[in-house]
Amino acid sequence: xxxxEESPINKLVIRATAFTTGxxxxxxxxxxxxxxxxxxxxxxxGMSNWMIxxxxxxxxxxxxxxxxxxxxxxxxxxxxxxxxxxxxxxLTASIMQLFVTDSMQLAILRIIIGISIGAEYSIGAxxxxxxxxxxxxxxLLGSLNAAWIVGFAGSxxxxxxxxxxxxxxxxxxxxxxxxxxxxxxxxxxAPESPRWLISKGKYxxxxxxxxxxxxxxxxADILKNSNIEKRGFTSLxxxxxxxxxxxxxxxxxxxxxxxxxxxxxxxxxxxxxxxDDEIKGALLLNFLYIVxxxxxxxxxxxxxxxxxxxxxFAIMTALLLALSASDYLPGIAVMILFAAFVTIGHSATNLQxxxxxxxFPTEVRSSGVGVAAAISRIGAAVSTFLLPVALDQLGISATxxxxxxxxxxxxTISVAxxxxxxxxxxxxxxxxxxxxxxxxxxxVPTVNR
Numbered sequence: 001x002x003x004x005e006e007s008p009i010n011k012l013v014i015r016a017t018a019f020t021t022g023x024x025x026x027x028x029x030x031x032x033x034x035x036x037x038x039x040x041x042x043x044x045x046g047m048s049n050w051m052i053x054x055x056x057x058x059x060x061x062x063x064x065x066x067x068x069x070x071x072x073x074x075x076x077x078x079x080x081x082x083x084x085x086x087x088x089x090x091l092t093a094s095i096m097q098l099f100v101t102d103s104m105q106l107a108i109l110r111i112i113i114g115i116s117i118g119a120e121y122s123i124g125a126x127x128x129x130x131x132x133x134x135x136x137x138x139x140l141l142g143s144l145n146a147a148w149i150v151g152f153a154g155s156x157x158x159x160x161x162x163x164x165x166x167x168x169x170x171x172x173x174x175x176x177x178x179x180x181x182x183x184x185x186x187x188x189x190a191p192e193s194p195r196w197l198i199s200k201g202k203y204x205x206x207x208x209x210x211x212x213x214x215x216x217x218x219x220a221d222i223l224k225n226s227n228i229e230k231r232g233f234t235s236l237x238x239x240x241x242x243x244x245x246x247x248x249x250x251x252x253x254x255x256x257x258x259x260x261x262x263x264x265x266x267x268x269x270x271x272x273x274x275x276d277d278e279i280k281g282a283l284l285l286n287f288l289y290i291v292x293x294x295x296x297x298x299x300x301x302x303x304x305x306x307x308x309x310x311x312x313f314a315i316m317t318a319l320l321l322a323l324s325a326s327d328y329l330p331g332i333a334v335m336i337l338f339a340a341f342v343t344i345g346h347s348a349t350n351l352q353x354x355x356x357x358x359x360f361p362t363e364v365r366s367s368g369v370g371v372a373a374a375i376s377r378i379g380a381a382v383s384t385f386l387l388p389v390a391l392d393q394l395g396i397s398a399t400x401x402x403x404x405x406x407x408x409x410x411x412t413i414s415v416a417x418x419x420x421x422x423x424x425x426x427x428x429x430x431x432x433x434x435x436x437x438x439x440x441x442x443x444v445p446t447v448n449r
Contacts, residue, residue: 001219004194004210005134005425012191012213016131017140019190020124021147022183023083024353026090027117028151030176031059031260034110036159040169045103049392053385058107060260060381062114063121064374070119071126071370072233075363079127080192086119087184094180097173118377121353122370129357129365130195134425138300141357142350146293149346151179153286194220195426199362231363236371240432241360245368247417248356249375251309254410255352257379258320258403259345261387284335285342292343296350305355306418312348313411316341320404324397352376358421358429365430379406 034056042052066086074082093112100106125144132140155176162172191213197206198220207220236245299308319341326334353369360368383403390399421429 001221002217003425004131004214004218007133007214007218009133009136010214013131013133013136013140015186015190016128017143019183019186020128021143022179022186023087023120023124024144024147025151025154026087026176026179026183027120028148028153029155029179030090030094030113030117030151032152032155033159033172033176034059036156036163037169037172040163040172041103041106044169045106047103049388051103051107053388055103055107055110057381057385058110059114059117060377062111062116063118063377064114064381066115066118067122067370067373067377068118068233068367069115069370071122071367074119074123074126074366074370075196075233078192079123079130079196079366080190082119083123083127083190084184084187086116086123087180087187090116090120091177091180091184094174094177098170100170114377118370118373121373122366125353125357125369126366127193129426130193130362134423137358137426138305138354138422139297141354142297142300144353145350146290146297149289149293149349153289156286195362231361233364233367236360236364236368241364241368243417244359244419244432245371247413247419248359248368248372250413251313251355251410251418252352252372252376253379254313254406254413255345255349256376257383257406258316259342259349260380261383262342262403285339288339288343289346292346293350295343296347299347300350300354304420305351305422306414306420308348309351309355309414309418310411312344313407313414315344316348317404317407317411319344320400320407324400324404326396326400355418355421358424358426359419361427361430 038047038052038056041047047055070082070086090113093109093116096109097106100109125141128144129137129141158175159172162175191209192205194206194209197203197209203220210218210220235241319337322337323334323341326337329337356369356372357365387399390402394402419429
C-alpha cells in the first residue's frame, strides 16, 4: 500500500483545491467590499465614526466565535457535514443585506456573516491539508490565502465599478451571493476526509474513499498506523500543543492587525499619507495584493517556513517605521514604501493557512485552525474598530509606530516558537518534540489488517 501523501495531484485534490479556494475567495470578497459600502452607507444611515468602526469590525467579531465553534463541530462530526451548511448561512445573510433599513440591522447581519466565514477558515484549510500530497501541500494551502486576497482585492475593483455606476451600497454587499452560490454547487457530493474517518476508527469508509479517488494501490493502512490518539478540544491548551496554539494565533494576529485595518480603510489612509490620487493609488495597491499572494506561493516552495515568517516580520516592521516619517517624505516615496509593505505583508499571509493546518493532529486540526483564526480576528477587529479613531486623535506617525510594535511582537514570537514543517508528512509535522510533549492517556492501539 502507498500513502496518499506520496501520490500525484489527482481529480479530488484539484476539486478540493477549487472549492476550498472558492470559499476563501468569498470570504475575502465579503470582508473587502464592506469598506466601499460603508463609505456610501455611513452618510445615508447617519453613522458616527464609532458605528462605522463597529460595523467594519462586526464580521471579524463573528469570526472570533465561528472559527473555534465550527472547528470543534468539524473535528467531532466531520468536515463534509459542515462546509456546505456554513455556505448556506453565508448566502442567506448576504442576500438579507438588501433589506437593511438601519445600522444595527447591518451590524447584526455582519456578525452572522462573520460566524459563517469563521467556519470556512477552520474547515477548508483542514480538509485541503488532509487530502493534499506532502510535496505540494504548502503551495496548495498557500493558494487559500491567495484566493482570499484575490477576493478581497477583487471586491474593491467591483465595488469601485458599481459605485461609479451609482449602484446602491446594498447591492454592493449582496453581490457576494453570486460567488457563494457557485462554491455551494461545487461542494455537492464531495467525500469526507479519509484522515478524519480514520481518526474516528472508520477504517472501512476511509479505505473505500481512498481507493475510489486515489486508486487500488493506495489504502488507509499507512495512515491508520500513525498512532491515532484520543484528543479533544482542550488538548490544544495542554503541554506540548499550547505553545503551538499560541504561536499560530499570535503570528496570524500580528500579520492581520496592521494589514487588515490599513486595507479596509485604504482610501482614507492614502489621503492622510498625502498620496495625490488616492483612488489610483488604492487600485495599484489592490493589484499588488494579488502580486504579493502569488509571490507567497513561490516563497512557500522556495524557502523554509521559519525563514519566511521571521524575515517577513522583520521587513514589515522596518517599512512601518519608515512610513511613520511620511510627513517628511515626498508622496512617491511614501507610495513606494506602502506598496512594498502590502506586497511583502500579503505574501507572508499565505502562511496563515499553512502553519495551523500542519502543526495540529487530525483529531483537533480543524479546532486548532479555528482557535488560531479566532485569536487573529481579535487583532483585526480591534484595529479595524480603532483605526479611524487613532488616525483622528493620534495622527498617522503614532499609528504607524504602534503597528510596527505589533509586527515586532510577531517577529519575536516567530523567532522563539515557529517550528519547521516544510517537506514533512502531515503526521510528522503535527508531532511535537518529545521534550515538549506530555504523555497522552488513553491511546488507541493501531490495528493492522
